[in-house]
Amino acid sequence: MASTKRIPMIAGNWKMHLNSKEAADLAAAIRKGLDADLKHEVLLAPTFTSLHAVKAALAGSKIILSSQDIAWEEKGAFTGAVAPSQLIDAGCTAAIIGHSERRKVFLETDEMINKKLKAAIKAGLVPVLCIGETLEERESQRTYRVLETQLIGAFSGITAAEAVKVVIAYEPVWAIGTGKTATPDQAQDAHVFVRRQMERVYNKAYADAVRVLYGGSVKADNVDELMSQPDIDGALVGGESLKADKFLRVIHFQTVLTR
Numbered sequence: 001m002a003s004t005k006r007i008p009m010i011a012g013n014w015k016m017h018l019n020s021k022e023a024a025d026l027a028a029a030i031r032k033g034l035d036a037d038l039k040h041e042v043l044l045a046p047t048f049t050s051l052h053a054v055k056a057a058l059a060g061s062k063i064i065l066s067s068q069d070i071a072w073e074e075k076g077a078f079t080g081a082v083a084p085s086q087l088i089d090a091g092c093t094a095a096i097i098g099h100s101e102r103r104k105v106f107l108e109t110d111e112m113i114n115k116k117l118k119a120a121i122k123a124g125l126v127p128v129l130c131i132g133e134t135l136e137e138r139e140s141q142r143t144y145r146v147l148e149t150q151l152i153g154a155f156s157g158i159t160a161a162e163a164v165k166v167v168i169a170y171e172p173v174w175a176i177g178t179g180k181t182a183t184p185d186q187a188q189d190a191h192v193f194v195r196r197q198m199e200r201v202y203n204k205a206y207a208d209a210v211r212v213l214y215g216g217s218v219k220a221d222n223v224d225e226l227m228s229q230p231d232i233d234g235a236l237v238g239g240e241s242l243k244a245d246k247f248l249r250v251i252h253f254q255t256v257l258t259r
């Protein structure tokens, strides 16, 4: 089964929470609580201002440090933006791109997300590309069309070889921070669709290998069921990643399937 080759990833998106000391303490507590033989990848995405402190707290560990956003230019007059090389300088090896909050609150378009994805790839960062439909889009049966548009837009002009490190996070907007999780079946269906779409964009080998995380109210008490779905390769976790004990339980999920 192809899924056995996909290494699960559990990612914590701390959004605009925690000062640098709190972030470093949380990172240290998560690091301390990891099983020594954990095979999954763990990623932490603090705010820009906490990157240095978290990097120090993670020094020597395998935990991946990620930004929550990235600029598509390398330098210049872009007030407020942070360039790929600056993220690398701060210790990042990954970048979250196109989170629904960036799309909705900061009006990021598929075109901007495409440029960010290209910039992250060029810099050698692991992009965690977020896609997902709003409640209105789901209720008007447009979920798949929206996901298709977002994926085609994001990967435009990028080859399969260039896209090899990309991790996709399917995050239904209506499930983010609402306590409403997609049912495991709803998530599995969307993940299968994403994989099929990536087969169309690239090829079957790519689609079988790409990791698709689920995000949206993932909690310690629903992660096992979600991670038991064959096409869910991990989780992008917001609120629950701010509590070390809960997030550690998410990281150490248990599935009923052999992966």
Ligand code: PGA
Pocket (backbone or CB within 6 Å): 013, 171, 175, 176, 177, 178, 179, 215, 216, 217, 218, 236, 237, 238, 239, 240
């Ligand atoms: P949530 O956020 O887990 O708090 O719903 C997920 C996300 O926005 O990545």
